[in-house]
Amino acid sequence: MRIVLSLLVLPFLAVPAMAQSDSDIVRAAIDDVFRPAFADFNAATGALESDMEFLCEAPSVQRATAARAQFRETVLSWSRAELYRLGPLLEDNRSERILFWPDRKGVALRQVQAALAEQDETATSVESLTQKSVALQGLGALEFVLFGTGSEALDDGADYRCRFGLAIAGALHQVAGELDAAWQAPDGIAKRLLQPTEGDPEYRNQREVMEDVTGLLAHGSEIIRDQRLLPFLGREGERSRPRSALFWRSNMSVPSALANFEGLDDLFTRSGIGAVDEENEWVSNGITFELENAVRAGALVTDPVAEALDDPEQKQALDYLVIVTQSLDTLLGENLAAARGLSVGFSSLDGD
Structure with missing residues (x-):
């Protein structure tokens, strides 16, 4: 059965040209993404x-x-x-x-x-x-x-x-x-993110909010790799295990992982978090490039997991998706965070 996601035919959104304030980014993330x-x-x-x-x-x-x-x-x-x-x-x-x-x-x-x-x-x-x-x-x-x-x-x-x-x-x-x-x-999580207070155990100031929002991107690429792709692809030296894939029975293993990438792209582009100063423009360009690579690679995987793993072209595309997540780890977790003067901590999920 062949499944085609809408994300495979829709172009990625352009990163806004003008940098936005932290509060603008958070508001856009809430209203336009979450x-x-x-x-x-x-x-x-x-x-x-x-x-x-x-x-x-x-x-x-x-x-x-x-x-x-x-x-x-x-x-x-x-x-x-x-x-x-x-x-x-x-x-x-x-x-x-x-x-x-x-x-x-x-x-x-x-x-x-x-x-x-x-x-x-x-x-x-x-x-x-x-x-x-x-x-x-x-x-x-x-x-x-x-x-x-x-x-x-x-x-x-x-x-x-x-x-x-x-x-x-x-x-x-x-x-x-x-x-x-x-x-x-109006008085729930949105208010906490937009109006952090010293009394909030998680969001005492705008910096902590931004670090959490940026962390969603960095940790998201880890989750795609460690919990969606590697369980069935196998880590280096391991054999492939198609029945270890999430949603293999419904043939949604790869489509769901690609939708994960789409969710990351929505947050990255619609929030404006990728709009940084000219000196760090390469970071945003690199992130956009890798997200587009994920779409291109995903488009090559048209069969259910078991069949895809037996097809050299589709298997290569799946392996490449892992490489994309590794690149995004650095771009999102290190380069983008540094460009915004933030520190993104370790994921709460070990992904092992």
Whole structure:
């Protein structure tokens, strides 16, 4: 199955020519990046819940196909937003409830298979499901319901499996609604970022805010490499493992990683953080160049992961994406931060 992302055909935005103040950058990031991204994710999960409800009401191949298609759209929407790891996304285990990953021990798969085998009715309502393990509540669990072993039964009726999937979709929409509301709230995270105070444990001044926003870019490239690409490509000397890829069942492994790059590009360009003084213009140009390289390389990967890894051209393109993230690590985490007089610390995720 071949999947083409919109980001592969849309040109990257030009970096603003005039440098903006830190407060202007933060405001633009909030209004033009964070709020739209989480609003889009909220809308996508709402459509997913509706499609799952329609499927459960009257199972058919057409309705199952629609639900699977909306799942893929939801994955893309999440992937564009998930690297904005600050504020509401880091509270109440929201990130893990949406996507329990990395899952090195296969916890989610075991729990989802157990729920399906036992037909655990407490996993078929949003209220009771959200009291269970986060591994049962998110996109990984729903992917198995829609695409995993036995999922073909959804096409002509699989009552428990569908109700379980509907509950997961409802839980996702609930969390997405919380995120959207938190970013839209006038007295919430937006105010904290725009009006830092000495009493705030995280954002005492504008510099700390800017370091967090810049850190999203630097740590984002690390996450793409260490948690999205290397698990299935293998580190140096390791063999490829296509079934270690996130979203391999739905053929969304590479599209979701490319949507991650799109999320980084949106933050870099729309916020104006890349507009630096003339002396450091090479930094912004380099970042734009590497983000464009990611798009070009990603366009060459048209097959599911297993087939792509067996094709020399596609495998080379995937390996090149890793090289792009390494270059972005330096450009974003060191050069851009230095150009703005900031210090970006280590990621809270080890990525091992």
